Amino acid sequence: xxxxxxxxxxxxxxxxxxxxxxxxxxxxxxxxxxxxxxxxxxxxxxxxxxxxxxxxxxxxxxxxxxxxxxxxxxxxxxxxxxxxxxxxxxxxxxxxxxxxxxxxxxxxxxxxxxxxxxxxxxxxxxxxxxxxxxxxxxxxxxxxxxxxxxxxxxxxxxxxxxxxxxxxxxxxxxxx
Amino acid sequence: xxxxxxxxxxxxxxxxxxxxxxxxxxxxxxxxxxxxxxxxxxxxxxxxxxxxxxxxxxxxxxxxxxxxxxxxxxxxxxxxxxxxxxxxxxxxxxxxxxxxxxxxxxxxxxxxxxxxxxxxxxxxxxxxxxxxxxxxxxxxxxxxxxxxxxxxxxxxxxxxxxxxxxxxxxxxxxxxxxxxxxxxxxxxxxxxxxxxxxxxxxxxxxxxxxxxxxxxxxxxxxxxxxxxxxxxxxxxxxxxxxxxxxxxxxxxxxxxxxxxxxxxxxxxxxxxxxxxxxxxxxxxxxxxxxxxxxxxxxxxxxxxxxxxxxxxxxxxxxxxxxxxxxxxxxxxxxxxxxxxxxxxxxxxxxxxxxxxxxxxxxxxxxxxxxxxxxxxxxxxxxxxxxxxxxxxxxxxxxxxxxxxxxxxxxxxxxxxxxxxxxxxxxxxxxxxxxxxxxxxxxxxxxxxxxxxxxxxxxxxxxxxxxxxxxxxxxxxxxxxxxxxxxxxxxxxxxxxxxxxxxxxxxxxxxxxxxxxxxxxxxxxxxxxxxxxxxxxxxxxxxxxxxxxxxxxxxxxxxxxxxxxxxxxxxxxxxxxxxxxxxxxxxxxxxxxxxxxxxxxxxxxxxxxxxxxxxxxxxxxxxxxxxxxxxxxxxxxxxxxxxxxxxxxxxxxxxxxxxxxxxxxxxxxxxxxxxxxxxxxxxxxxxxxxx
Numbered sequence: 134x135x136x137x138x139x140x141x142x143x144x145x146x147x148x149x150x151x152x153x154x155x156x157x158x159x160x161x162x163x164x165x166x167x168x169x170x171x172x173x174x175x176x177x178x179x180x181x182x183x184x185x186x187x188x189x190x191x192x193x194x195x196x197x198x199x200x201x202x203x204x205x206x207x208x209x210x211x212x213x214x215x216x217x218x219x220x221x222x223x224x225x226x227x228x229x230x231x232x233x234x235x236x237x238x239x240x241x242x243x244x245x246x247x248x249x250x251x252x253x254x255x256x257x258x259x260x261x262x263x264x265x266x267x268x269x270x271x272x273x274x275x276x277x278x279x280x281x282x283x284x285x286x287x288x289x290x291x292x293x294x295x296x297x298x299x300x301x302x303x304x305x306x307x308x309x
Numbered sequence: 310x311x312x313x314x315x316x317x318x319x320x321x322x323x324x325x326x327x328x329x330x331x332x333x334x335x336x337x338x339x340x341x342x343x344x345x346x347x348x349x350x351x352x353x354x355x356x357x358x359x360x361x362x363x364x365x366x367x368x369x370x371x372x373x374x375x376x377x378x379x380x381x382x383x384x385x386x387x388x389x390x391x392x393x394x395x396x397x398x399x400x401x402x403x404x405x406x407x408x409x410x411x412x413x414x415x416x417x418x419x420x421x422x423x424x425x426x427x428x429x430x431x432x433x434x435x436x437x438x439x440x441x442x443x444x445x446x447x448x449x450x451x452x453x454x455x456x457x458x459x460x461x462x463x464x465x466x467x468x469x470x471x472x473x474x475x476x477x478x479x480x481x482x483x484x485x486x487x488x489x490x491x492x493x494x495x496x497x498x499x500x501x502x503x504x505x506x507x508x509x510x511x512x513x514x515x516x517x518x519x520x521x522x523x524x525x526x527x528x529x530x531x532x533x534x535x536x537x538x539x540x541x542x543x544x545x546x547x548x549x550x551x552x553x554x555x556x557x558x559x560x561x562x563x564x565x566x567x568x569x570x571x572x573x574x575x576x577x578x579x580x581x582x583x584x585x586x587x588x589x590x591x592x593x594x595x596x597x598x599x600x601x602x603x604x605x606x607x608x609x610x611x612x613x614x615x616x617x618x619x620x621x622x623x624x625x626x627x628x629x630x631x632x633x634x635x636x637x638x639x640x641x642x643x644x645x646x647x648x649x650x651x652x653x654x655x656x657x658x659x660x661x662x663x664x665x666x667x668x669x670x671x672x673x674x675x676x677x678x679x680x681x682x683x684x685x686x687x688x689x690x691x692x693x694x695x696x697x698x699x700x701x702x703x704x705x706x707x708x709x710x711x712x713x714x715x716x717x718x719x720x721x722x723x724x725x726x727x728x729x730x731x732x733x734x735x736x737x738x739x740x741x742x743x744x745x746x747x748x749x750x751x752x753x754x755x756x757x758x759x760x761x762x763x764x765x766x767x768x769x770x771x772x773x774x775x776x777x778x779x780x781x782x783x784x785x786x787x788x789x790x791x792x793x794x795x796x797x798x799x800x801x802x803x804x805x806x807x808x809x810x811x812x813x814x815x816x817x818x819x820x821x822x823x824x825x826x827x828x829x830x831x832x833x834x835x836x837x838x839x840x841x842x843x844x845x846x847x848x849x850x851x852x853x854x855x856x857x858x859x860x861x862x863x864x865x866x867x868x869x870x871x872x873x874x875x876x877x878x879x880x881x882x883x884x885x886x887x888x889x890x891x892x893x894x895x896x897x898x899x900x901x902x903x904x905x906x907x908x909x910x911x912x913x914x915x916x917x918x919x920x921x922x923x924x925x926x927x928x929x930x931x932x933x934x935x936x937x938x939x940x941x942x943x944x945x946x947x948x949x950x951x952x953x954x955x956x957x958x959x960x961x962x963x964x965x966x967x968x969x970x971x972x973x974x975x976x977x978x979x980x981x982x983x984x985x986x987x988x989x990x991x992x993x994x995x996x997x998x999x
Contacts, residue, residue: 157983171395181837
């Protein structure tokens with residue numbers, strides 16, 4: 134390709150090849166983008182992931198409910214005094230993922246624990262009111278969480294995630 | 310694929326692999342060193358174009374299957390969701406849907422090229438037969454793919470085509486029931502068609518490998534039709550054929566992109582924007598344009614079984630071509646009679662295609678029969694006869710001689726055939742267009758639309774007013790079920806803010822549930838909700854509207870059309886006129902007459918409309934002057950209302966139209982640049998060969 138006659142006009146000839154190759158490469162790269170982007174959540178899925186409101190009045194002390202937001206189960210626990218005390222008694226520094234109970238609830242709403250009910254190990258759903266710490270127990274690989282949803286034992290690396298939420302009123306929260 | 314290669318990689322790792330699996334040698338001997346006749350013209354680039362199209366169809370098809378739901382109740386909606394909500398979903402769907410047409414367009418050129426230059430003759434018989442098998446597989450794949458959107462044409466096309474098998478003596482009904490998986494075309498049919506539509510392209514790819522293998526054993530035919538004799542007759546595949554094919558593909562992409570970005574519905578049928586309805590057959594069942602010639606053959610024979618046999622025979626006869634035409638001279642260039650009859654045959658095929666789109670009545674049937682006879686006569690009488698009586702002109706001694714003789718010649722025949730083909734193709738499409746002609750209706754006058762043409766944009770004011778008209782007038786009977794409130798705030802839409810769209814949504818009551826007590830309840834609408842339909846189901850809608858079903862308006866501007874007639878449909882391809890639907894809608898809304906013309910018998914409970922097919926419409930005159938108040942000072946007339954609501958509904962039918970046209974502009978700028986560069990690169994590369 135780049136022999137004999139290319140010696141006559143080396144620059145012009147090479148420039149043409151490089152330019153054509155470069156333009157084709159840009160086109161190929163631009164074509165790949167829609168093919169990749171289409172796998173992201175579509176507009177209806179994104180819209181359906183809008184914030185939701187949850188009424189807390191039906192949840193008695195010591196009970197919890199599971200609601201779904203963005204396809205994820207959210208545990209809302211109405212904790213007893215005992216459960217709150219248990220959570221606050223533990224020295225934070227002794228925890229695998231140090232975080233105080235106060236950091237995990239909203240001020241003035243200590244009795245309400247709102248966590249994403251997905252084990253931080255590999256995504257199974259922990260069972261509430263199970264395990265040695267009266268919190269959550271994941272049946273898949275034995276991770277145990279306390280009454281604040283913090284990891285205490287087992288392979289999970291971090292505490293149960295607290296989703297973005299806020300109190301609209303004393304008895305109503307908005308998740309998302 | 311052409312014997313052992315002397316290719317040896319220098320990299321030690323590649324060397325290690327090559328000794329164990331000589332794949333690089335195979336690629337090198339097949340696509341680099343492979344000797345290709347130096348006199349090939351651009352008709353030979355269609356092999357590469359077809360390989361490219363197969364790749365495009367498989368890639369976009371696999372992606373579309375990620376978002377599509379093969380269920381009778383959800384298929385139509387899932388296709389709309391792809392187009393409306395999936396990132397670039399509209400683009401992928403247009404590529405795939407237009408791609409099917411482009412694939413067939415290219416394969417027809419490829420086949421006619423083979424026919425003209427005698428590429429089926431010894432020693433390429435198996436190569437040719439493999440091609441016929443690929444073509445049959447393509448037809449099956451294309452047909453099943455057309456069923457998947459589950460619109461009216463999908464459903465009735467599936468019904469008609471599967472019923473072809475009911476012509477089989479004794480077992481016909483059993484076979485058809487077996488094909489359907491039920492007593493009629495239904496969900497099981499859709500499911501299996503989806504499965505097979507996914508499978509067959511890979512079968513095609515497999516046969517394509519055999520096709521290419523056979524090609525590389527026999528070597529390519531060429532316009533002179535003489536086999537290469539010496540080194541001087543050939544050039545290596547890479548870079549010579551590679552760059553020429555790339556340039557060909559690039560030119561083809563320009564043509565293809567015109568459909569994808571500017572005329573996505575030009576080749577489709579508006580009926581297919583109406584969801585499948587097993588109770589109503591469309592007035593004209595027309596297959597996609599690429600099946601029309603065979604459809605014409607089917608219809609021109611008055612006997613059911615004979616018609617089906619003739620239709621399949623018209624394709625099968627191609628497989629016997631190597632033995633029907635026994636002339637020693639390959640290329641029609643040197644066969645004066647065969648050359649002329651070839652063009653007559655092309656005209657017969659196009660004529661059949663035109664007739665396939667016409668209503669099967671009167672003169673069309675007679676001409677159809679004549680052309681059917683001519684089609685078969687070409688293969689069964691003319692070619693065998695010609696190969697015995699025709700005296701061919703002398704062929705060149707070698708390919709090199711042919712090239713030398715041609716130097717200084719003009720490329721005019723190529724240009725004129727391209728033009729002839731385009732006109733012919735246009736005729737075919739026009740045939741499909743005129744079949745949609747609704748009898749007994751007046752053509753609506755063409756309007757000026759801000760959204761027409763390559764730079765078209767929606768008029769935001771008109772859309773906002775149109776939304777008001779829809780909400781206050783149309784919505785009492787017509788749904789808008791594919792449009793969500795959130796869409797009102799999206800780019801390219803009516804231009805509302807997110808907060809405005811949310812406020813608009815909250816004015817609606819939406820059914821939700823069940824709640825913890827297991828009961829359904831009503832709540833204010835949210836942006837993610839869709840416009841609620843005025844009636845809970847079709848029966849309720851009919852009961853409230855004197856038996857008529859007010860159609861959902863989400864796709865109405867695409868689901869309605871009218872025939873443009875010859876030569877307008879040809880001009881439309883270049884001017885990008887796509888507004889038949891909106892023009893019809895505006896005309897319909899203003900087309901009411903208080904008194905039907907004398908002699909017209911208006912049925913009870915109907916109203917006279919100049920533009921409605923058949924004139925008797927069940928919808929009473931919906932708009933009157935001053936009915937809806939406008940805040941922006943626009944005239945509150947029926948004409949203004951009609952135009953505004955149609956603009957709004959055009960957006961509702963295609964919310965990404967502005968994006969489509971804008972991206973089209975960028976793609977065209979890019980493709981033109983690439984094509985020009987490839988042209989000069991090709992010239993440079995080939996300069997060495999001359």
